Amino acid sequence: MTQELGRPGARLGRPRDAGLTDRLLTGALDLVAEVGLDRFNADALVTATGAGKAAVYRRWPNTEVLLAEALRRCHPVPAVPDTGSLRGDLVALLAPWTRAMDRDERALAAVVGQARHSEELRVGLQVAVVEPLDAAVTAVVDRHAARGHRVSDRQGALLRRLVLALWWDRSAADPAPRTAAEVGELVDRVLLPVVPVG
Template identity: 30%
Template sequence: MAGDVTGQQNAGRTRRRGAALEQAILRAAVDELTESGYAGLTMDKVAARAGTNKNAIYRRWPNRLALGIAAYRQLTTTVRPPDTGDLRDDVLELLRRANRHWSSPLGMILRELLAAAGGAAELLAQLQDQSGDAAAVPWLTVLERAVARGEVAPEALRPRVATVAVVLLRNEFVMRGVPTAPDDVLVEIVDEVYLPLVRRSGPVPS
């Protein structure tokens, strides 16, 4: 009887295809990632947890890093950008949110993935979002509001300029290995780098 039950379960597993199987693999990868981090994520463990085989995983994700990135993206959520009515306050709030995230257990997974990705630009793009500019959206949003208020010139509305502050914060974690960035570092990034950069075109004509 036990053998019959096991056989039925295995048969049910082998019948999963397409989106159903993909979601089962992703759920298993998410569980492994949150329990053991990227260092403990293996194709064998994910396959066992998902009730499938490694070939089914490799057909969808070519390696462990690609699977880890896909699993991490399942854990992230979109947060509404702040709207304080002041560019400096908005940027500081965005940086503080990013700092809290990078300092959290989920942020530790993110740092492991970034370290593993190294120079793989296409995987880093997946890590941020499906499009290269998606990570800049909240920064562009607060800049657009600042332009509308007359705080900065429209020329500042470029993704590379908009994301300078968070890139500098990321370097604190990735390059310097800090567990969290002190608030005075965030203030320094905003006051000494970000605001002078976005205002470099001079005052907006009235």
């Protein structure tokens, strides 16, 4: 997927027009979500956005760096309301799973496999998914503890790992929407046993 953009000795990474930079980053997300990573390249981006190739050359050294920056604009993890219970909070966290994947989710899913071989893409996923999801689960666990339930560090860490693993599985293997009942069953059978509710 990596396509080198700059010439040796060329000055890189200095956007000259914030509006054009925004258009290129938005176009990158649109494109990779639509056609996948294998067909994402600078030529396709230029065609899709109407930007000149020189505009891309001035900003990023290759398409992985470009796409990694674009991924940081994705916000797939919802803000989780305080529902009053651990179960309700976890169901709210997984609420996006009851609908088809949106543009951001499709773009992120498209790079999951390649991120194993790309530090840039791995960092993009870390910022867009791993860190927000970790923060969301931590907030849910802290609320549960504040309601008077004891939660060990080990239990909290295991819950975070499970939720992240399920998130990656949906992205990479099984993106079909679930019903609300299926999400509830997943929470009841897989997640709730990790953290005591009594």
